[in-house]
Structure formats: structure tokens, C-alpha cells
Amino acid sequence: MSIEQLSIIGLASLVSISCSLCGVYLVLRRLALISDAISHSILLGIVCSFFIVHDLNSPLLILGATLTGVLMVYLTEILVASKRLKKDASIGLVFPLFFSISVLLINLFAADIHLDQDSVLLGEIAFTPFRLLTIWGYNLGPASLWVMGGILVLNVVFISVFYKELKLTTFDHGLAAMLGFFPAYLHYAFMAMVSITAVGAFESVGVILVVALMIVPPATAYLLTNRLFPMMILSIVFGLASSLLGYSMAFYLNVSIAGSMAVMTGILFLLVFLFSPSQGLIMKFLTFQQQRILFSTNMLLIQLLEHEGTKTEKTENTVSNLIVHMKWTFKFANSIVSYALEKGFIQRHDDRLLLTSFGREKAKRVIVMDA
Amino acid sequence: MVKPDRLTDLECAVVVQDLTVAYKEKPVLWDIDLKIPKGVLLAIVGPNGAGKTTLLRSIMGMIKPAAGNVAIFGQSIAAKKRSIGYMPQRGTVDWDFPTDALDVVMMGRYGHIGWFKRPSVNDKKLSLEALDRVGMADFASRPLNQLSGGQQQRVFLARALVQDADLYFMDEPFVGVDAVTEQAIIELLKELRNQSKTVVVVHHDLQTLADYFDWVSLLNVRQIAYGSVADVLTPENLKITYGGRSSFLMHNPVIT
Amino acid sequence: MGLDVLSLNYTLSIVMAGSFILGISSGVLSSFAVLRQQSLLGDVISHAAFPGITLAFLWMMTKDPLGLFFGALVSGWIGTLLVKSIVTYTKLSMDTAFGIVLSVFFGLGIVLLSYIQRLPTSDKAGLNSFLFGSASTLLLQDLIVMGLFCFIILVFLGLFWKEFKLLTFDTSFMSSMGFPVAKLDMLLTILLVMAIVLGLQMVGVVLMSAMMIAPAAAARQWTSHLGLMVFLAGFIGLLSGCIGTLVSNAIPQVSTGPMIVVVISIMVIISLVFAPHRGLVCNWIKGYYHRVNIRANSILMNMLLFSESKTDPYHCHQLSALVAIGRGPSLRTMLQLKRQKLVQNPQDDLWGFTELGYKKALTLKKSLYSQSHEH
Ligand SMILES: Nc1ncnc2c1ncn2[C@@H]1O[C@H](COP(=O)(O)OP(=O)(O)OP(=O)(O)O)[C@@H](O)[C@H]1O
Numbered sequence A: 001m002s003i004e005q006l007s008i009i010g011l012a013s014l015v016s017i018s019c020s021l022c023g024v025y026l027v028l029r030r031l032a033l034i035s036d037a038i039s040h041s042i043l044l045g046i047v048c049s050f051f052i053v054h055d056l057n058s059p060l061l062i063l064g065a066t067l068t069g070v071l072m073v074y075l076t077e078i079l080v081a082s083k084r085l086k087k088d089a090s091i092g093l094v095f096p097l098f099f100s101i102s103v104l105l106i107n108l109f110a111a112d113i114h115l116d117q118d119s120v121l122l123g124e125i126a127f128t129p130f131r132l133l134t135i136w137g138y139n140l141g142p143a144s145l146w147v148m149g150g151i152l153v154l155n156v157v158f159i160s161v162f163y164k165e166l167k168l169t170t171f172d173h174g175l176a177a178m179l180g181f182f183p184a185y186l187h188y189a190f191m192a193m194v195s196i197t198a199v200g201a202f203e204s205v206g207v208i209l210v211v212a213l214m215i216v217p218p219a220t221a222y223l224l225t226n227r228l229f230p231m232m233i234l235s236i237v238f239g240l241a242s243s244l245l246g247y248s249m250a251f252y253l254n255v256s257i258a259g260s261m262a263v264m265t266g267i268l269f270l271l272v273f274l275f276s277p278s279q280g281l282i283m284k285f286l287t288f289q290q291q292r293i294l295f296s297t298n299m300l301l302i303q304l305l306e307h308e309g310t311k312t313e314k315t316e317n318t319v320s321n322l323i324v325h326m327k328w329t330f331k332f333a334n335s336i337v338s339y340a341l342e343k344g345f346i347q348r349h350d351d352r353l354l355l356t357s358f359g360r361e362k363a364k365r366v367i368v369m370d371a
Numbered sequence B: 001m002v003k004p005d006r007l008t009d010l011e012c013a014v015v016v017q018d019l020t021v022a023y024k025e026k027p028v029l030w031d032i033d034l035k036i037p038k039g040v041l042l043a044i045v046g047p048n049g050a051g052k053t054t055l056l057r058s059i060m061g062m063i064k065p066a067a068g069n070v071a072i073f074g075q076s077i078a079a080k081k082r083s084i085g086y087m088p089q090r091g092t093v094d095w096d097f098p099t100d101a102l103d104v105v106m107m108g109r110y111g112h113i114g115w116f117k118r119p120s121v122n123d124k125k126l127s128l129e130a131l132d133r134v135g136m137a138d139f140a141s142r143p144l145n146q147l148s149g150g151q152q153q154r155v156f157l158a159r160a161l162v163q164d165a166d167l168y169f170m171d172e173p174f175v176g177v178d179a180v181t182e183q184a185i186i187e188l189l190k191e192l193r194n195q196s197k198t199v200v201v202v203h204h205d206l207q208t209l210a211d212y213f214d215w216v217s218l219l220n221v222r223q224i225a226y227g228s229v230a231d232v233l234t235p236e237n238l239k240i241t242y243g244g245r246s247s248f249l250m251h252n253p254v255i256t
Numbered sequence C: 001m002g003l004d005v006l007s008l009n010y011t012l013s014i015v016m017a018g019s020f021i022l023g024i025s026s027g028v029l030s031s032f033a034v035l036r037q038q039s040l041l042g043d044v045i046s047h048a049a050f051p052g053i054t055l056a057f058l059w060m061m062t063k064d065p066l067g068l069f070f071g072a073l074v075s076g077w078i079g080t081l082l083v084k085s086i087v088t089y090t091k092l093s094m095d096t097a098f099g100i101v102l103s104v105f106f107g108l109g110i111v112l113l114s115y116i117q118r119l120p121t122s123d124k125a126g127l128n129s130f131l132f133g134s135a136s137t138l139l140l141q142d143l144i145v146m147g148l149f150c151f152i153i154l155v156f157l158g159l160f161w162k163e164f165k166l167l168t169f170d171t172s173f174m175s176s177m178g179f180p181v182a183k184l185d186m187l188l189t190i191l192l193v194m195a196i197v198l199g200l201q202m203v204g205v206v207l208m209s210a211m212m213i214a215p216a217a218a219a220r221q222w223t224s225h226l227g228l229m230v231f232l233a234g235f236i237g238l239l240s241g242c243i244g245t246l247v248s249n250a251i252p253q254v255s256t257g258p259m260i261v262v263v264i265s266i267m268v269i270i271s272l273v274f275a276p277h278r279g280l281v282c283n284w285i286k287g288y289y290h291r292v293n294i295r296a297n298s299i300l301m302n303m304l305l306f307s308e309s310k311t312d313p314y315h316c317h318q319l320s321a322l323v324a325i326g327r328g329p330s331l332r333t334m335l336q337l338k339r340q341k342l343v344q345n346p347q348d349d350l351w352g353f354t355e356l357g358y359k360k361a362l363t364l365k366k367s368l369y370s371q372s373h374e375h
């Protein structure tokens, strides 16, 4: 592997790790589309700062971009507070405006510089190796690697410092406010973090892959675990895997790198969506039959328990009555009855069914539990 | 008064048999038997989450039950949709929706109007009358978001009235209204009952139960008791209904 | 630019007709999207439609508009189905499902686009314009397809007007009446997808979502009547479509999509700020006068309280005495009242009713009394 490829892969990894870290909280806080909005908005900051400093490599660009990200969030919240618009409509109004203004500015005043529309959408990860950071004449390697590395460190520091607070505010907003964790404060700090990450990632992978890397790997991880820390680790793994696989796919098919990575996040998600042991579709389909049997058996036991000792017991607690009342088919009723027989819940005398004492206990437990 | 278990199906507006309803795998209603005779004012009472709304919705065929049958005037629900009026629980709509009181009431006529047709002059007349009956005639063209909570409730009541049904389901119509409005609403409901319509109301206030209703069903996942208010409202039944989740479950239903 | 913009040549008239159609269809349907709280669904559908366009091109190898639209329609529709199934079958929120479908589908579109760009066919040039929109590539055949879609949308909207209204307002009531809610929901979503797909060529995938929100957001400010809102939204959409296209046509380097979005956002801002009733300025002014009025009225009532203890209702008191019973007057309010000839101050610090003021205070008291005993 050439040094160019290595630096591309290195950058992709840094981006995907940083995005995963932010993304976990975005997904858990149901703020996923904020990442879309922020990654579109930061362009305005980049363009405006560029007009001030006239240097695409100035750190001021990152600052300006981060600020517009936060400003966008603030504006949407003002709109929501005005009670004229719902939250989703406000988001959907503000970020296209920001994005349009910046595209128009580029169209009009910066057509010759290095900020064309396509690179905005697609990023330029392929050029990474050729933009080098030189300080006092020393060549320190690709500049984006340094920037993204710095952003990753910032992410890690922010999350480890505020781990407890973030966790609490993510899972219980009200309680956190009561304990004095300043959720609003923390919220904006976190939004700034998302913006910085988006800015760093934006240059190399473009707007849309920022969204893909922030949302899809954490969502995939969330299908596999409910706990915060494992979810972070898993989503980093998925993020890394999709960047590497995406890069190889792009390399062999000679297609867009950012696009391929986004597609890879999607493929991994689809695999987990289908095959996850707890949430997967296939597993759900397989267990559906089994659950139906368990559920129906419980209903049978409760029916028997309820009519036990009543006058109508002789007619109620019969297989034929099950067929009528529960709208079961003859075959299904028989399979449920034999399942219950096999488990030792009931005894059968021709058509009549009687609870065993074991079955009676089970039925009582089911009632209490289910309610 | 006839005892519920003596009712023949012919005398009933609604017959519910062994109804069990589950969202996903979690049962919310267990084995409900309920015969609602024609021309009564019936209250369904129970704590939050007891499944009252779910019961109404499954009687109206909006939720498919896991087991059991529902018959309305001796027929399946699909055949009798037109004879049902419904007032949903508060908070299911967007109050900022661009519409006015009359427009909302007119929605009650949509079931009668038929596909592709617009509300007729007659529909408008009926809707204005309904608004008048709930004392909201002056507010016909007021935007929905400029009505107070109680006024909104009245509008929704008018919408149910204009459905011109034989059987009404009202989910907590008294929530958020003042005493005067509550009186006005209950007078209307009694008037409906006197026109031999059947009215089923989800109700929370035990104090007014006896004044307002003929029959009451105590519900908490299971039907705890069902019958005339005087018979059903015993301290023991209430304790079973409201006290703790597990205590009532071991209890067989009381039919008085 | 001036004159040659206005001389309606062939291309320009096509472009104007295009923005006309685009504006109406997206404006009209945006009302439903926003009211059903599906504002961001437009963003998802437009991105999800993109791979459909590129796939359709790969299939046909020409830019036949009907084929491209159809591809976009199908893949946009698949996107919404995926969102639905992710939300139903997993614990992921709607928001997250939106993000997943949006970014992955768009990524796929980009991959396919980059593949197409390496192909030796000549006809591929215009595909890029689906990203940011370009009015100048619009052809008569595109226009015909757009018109067809728009016509279908308007016809269905007319046919199912009352059903769509009820569906948007109160689904549970609707299903209690036995309407096939799920089918109507599907129909409305298909119309939404159509409206979005129809605008992609002019506005672009990236910004089409704004067209599915802004017209409705602006229109809502001016009316509280659904029919009027839908009409107004269509009009606002049309207007901004036309203005945006005209400007971008006049200044060649300006992309059409962003220009239209900026114009329509300006309309939203104007509506938010200046509309009667719901406008922020109007609200602010109303609030101010309301506060002033309440203060003045409460002073009059307080003075009435004082004068009731005297035989002469026009007896004057010191300001500090009025302050003592709470909600006291400021000198400014008193001077305001004096200007309205409701109070007089014969001496420096002595204030009392005028005849007019006394009468007003009495009517105020009466109306207050009747209000609290109304029921
Ligand atoms: N769509 C749904 N999916 C899953 N569970 C639901 C759904 N709707 C209701 N439930 C659950 O079913 C139970 C009964 O709900 P229901 O709305 O019928 O209660 P209720 O008696 O009307 O309560 P309330 O007095 O608060 O209106 C509750 O535990 C609720 O959480």
C-alpha cells in the first residue's frame, strides 16, 4: 500500500471515530437530523471566514464554521420558541437557507477558488496526501490528518470530562436540570462539538458522508446493545469498518470514495437490521411463531384459571370452546393444547381441560406479570 | 333495572365477548365481557392506563383484538360504522391546525357525505345547529387555536353530535372544562339518552358518577365490576380497581 | 441584464413555466407535509430519489425525462417505506431513520454518478444538475412530464380534499368513521413524493426540502383556513420559483436551486415578522397596548375604590395614596390618562376623575362584575 493510500485511510479512520463519538449521543437524544442541518450550515461559516482571511487553510475557518453551526441551532430554537413553527419545520427552514447563501456566495465571489459545489457535497479525501502541513520548513505530513487528529482528541477529552453529565442529560433531561447540570449549557457545548467534528470531516468527506458517519454506525450499534459504552465502541468499529470497506470498494470500482463509505455504512446497517439477535427482522420473524405459541398458551391458562370452579366450567374449559372464543383454528388450538400438556400445565380429559397445580401457579404469575 | 347478565343480545347496543387486546405482546385488556343495553348512559371508570381508551377503540374496530368478539346492534362493526359517534380523548390533535370551529364540526359529517363529495348546505346547517346545541354558535368562524380548552371540548362534542349516531363513545369529555360546561354537556348526554341513544363515557370523577350515569363499568385491565352505579360503587370494588396492580388480578369479576 | 431578461424568448418561457409548475405543486403539498409534522420527510425523499435518477439513466442510457422521473419516484417511495419499517421494527427513532435513509441513499446516488461520469456516453452532462438544480437545462419534454405530474397531484388533491384534510387533522377520529386511513396515508405520501421528484431538476436534491416547508410556513402566517393556506402556499411557491429562476437566469454563474431557496426564505421571514394576527411585530404591538391598557384600567378602578369612600367622586388624591393600595400608577400612565381626559390634576400632586373618567371607571367595574358572574 502506498503512503498516499495510507494517509487517506488514516484520515478516514480519524473521521469515522470522531463522528461515531458524537453520533452516539445524537442518536440517543433523537437529534439525528441536527447533524444534517449542522453539516450544511457550517459551509456558510467557512465561506464568510474565507472572505475575511483569504486563506483556505486558516484555523479561523474552523472557528467561523463552528460558530455558524451553533448559530443555526440557536436560530431554530428561537423559531420554535416563537410558537409559529414546529421544531422539524424550523430546522428544515434554517439550514437550507444557510446552505443556499453560501453556495450563492461561492457562485458569485469565489468561483475561482478551491471551494466548488461538488467538493462541498463530496469532499476531497482523495487530495489529502497532497496538502501538506509545513512548519518552519519541516514537512509534517498531510495537514488534514493533524486537524482531524486534533478534533478527535478534543472529542475524546470532551466526552470523558462530561461523560457522566452527558449520560444523565441524554437519558433524563428533567432530572439533570434539577441536579444543576445545566442541560442547555451542555447542549450548546455539545452542539459546538458536533459542529467542530462536522467541519473537520466536511473537508475530506463532504456534507452527506458526515451525516452517514454520524448517524448510521451509532444506529447500527444501538440495534446490538442498550448500554452507552459498548454502543460507543461498537459504533466506532462499524464506522472504521465502513470507511475501510468503502475505500476499497471505491478503489476497485473507481467510484466516489465518500459515496462508497456512505453506502458501506448502509450495508452494515442493513445486515444488522436483518440479523441482529435481539432487534433483527429475521430473528423477530423466527421468534414470532414461538412467541405466538407462548402468548397463546398463557391466554389458555388464564382462561382455564378464570373459569375454574364456576358453573360454566364444564362448557368453558374445553378445546371446542377455545376454538370458538379465541378464534383459533382447530389445528392451532390442538397445537397449543399439546404444548401446554407437554409442559405439564394442564391435563386433558377428552374435550375438557384441567389445570395442574403447576399450571395454576404459572397462570397466576402470568396475570400479575403481564398487567 | 335489568341485570347485565340477564340481557338478551337483542336488547343490547354493544355485546363484547371475551375481549383480549394486546399491543405487541403486552396484554392491555383481559377477557372483557360487556353487554351495553340500548338507551343507557354508561360510564367506564378506571385509573390511568387501565385500558379505557383501548376498550373504546377496539369496540369501534380501530384495534384488532387478540381474541374475542364485538357486536354492535347485533352486527359486525364494519356494517355499523355510520351509527357510531366518537369524541376522542383530548390531546390527539394539533391545536394549531388552520381550521375553525364550524369546519371541525363539519368533519363529523364526512362519514355520511361519501367519497369525492363536498359538504352540502344541509351538512352546514346541521353543523351550525350542533354548535348551537353546545352553546358555541357565536364561535363558528373562530380559529381553533383561539378557543379556550373548554370551548375546544365543546366543539369536539358538537362534532360527535353531528354524526347523528345511535351509539356514542366519548373519551373523557369533561377533562379541562369548568363546572358550568360540565353541566351543559351532561344535560346534552342525558337528552341523547332520552332519545333512546346509547352513550358510553370514559369518566374520572367518582363524586358525580351517581348523578350522571345509569350504569358503570369499573375497568382495570380486567372488568372489575359492572352494573348500576349504586351496586357497583362499593369501597371494596374501588379498592380493587384503584389499589395496586396485582390485588385486583386474582379477583373474579363481580356481576351485580 | 434588464431588457434581455424580460424579452420572453423560448428558453426563458420554458423555464418560467417550469418554475410555475414546480412552485404550485410543492407549495400545495408542503402544506400537508408541514401540518402532518413531516417537514423533514421532504429532505429524506429528495435525497432518496437521487439514486433512482442515476439508476434510471444507467438503464436507459438517455436522459428521457419520464424514465428519470419514474426512477426517482420509485426510489423515493422505497426510501419512505424503509423509514417506516425501520421505525416499526426497531427501537430507532423517526429522526434516526430519516438520517440513515437520507445519507445512505444519497451516497449510493453519488457512487452511481461517479460511475456514470467515467462512461463514454455523451448524454450524461445534465445529471449533475440534479444536485443543485439548474433551470437552463430544462427542455420542453421535461416540462411536459412536470406538467403531467402536477396535474395528477392537483386532481387527486381535489378529489380527496376532505379526506386529506381529516387525515391531517385527526387520524383517530377518521379511522373511527371507517375510512381506510392507511390507504389514504399512502396516497398522500405518493403525491408528496411526486411533488418532490418533480422539482428535483430545477431546485436540486440538496435543497428541495426547503420547497416542501417554506411555502407552507409562510402561508400559515396569513390565514387560519386550510383551503386558503394551500392556495396561498401554492402562490408563494410559484412566485418564489419564478423570481428565483429569473434572477439565476440573469446572472449566469448563480445556481437556480439556492436562489429559489433564498427568495422563498425571504418570504418566510417577511411572513413571520409582518403578517397580521400571527406576525411577530403585530403580536408585539398588541402585547404592548394590552399591557398599557390593563395598567390604565387598574388605576381607574383603584381611583374608583377611593372615591367610593367619599361623597364627592371627583375628589382628588395624592399619587402616593394610590400607590399605597398596590399596582400603583406611574406618573407616565397618569399623564397618559390625563391626555385622554380621563383624569385631572388641579394641583401639583393631586389627581382626580374627570366626568368622563368616572363614567368609564363605572362601566369598567360593571363589565368586570358581569364577567365574573357570567355563568
Ligand atoms: N399504541 C400503543 N402501543 C403500545 N402500548 C399502548 C398503546 N396505546 C396504549 N398503550 C398502553 O396500553 C395501556 C392502556 O392504555 P389506554 O390508553 O387504553 O389507557 P386509558 O385507560 O385510556 O388511560 P388514561 O386514563 O390515561 O386515558 C397503557 O399501559 C398504555 O401504555
Ligand SMILES: [Mg+2]
Pocket: B052, B053, B054, B089, B171
Ligand atoms: Mg384514555
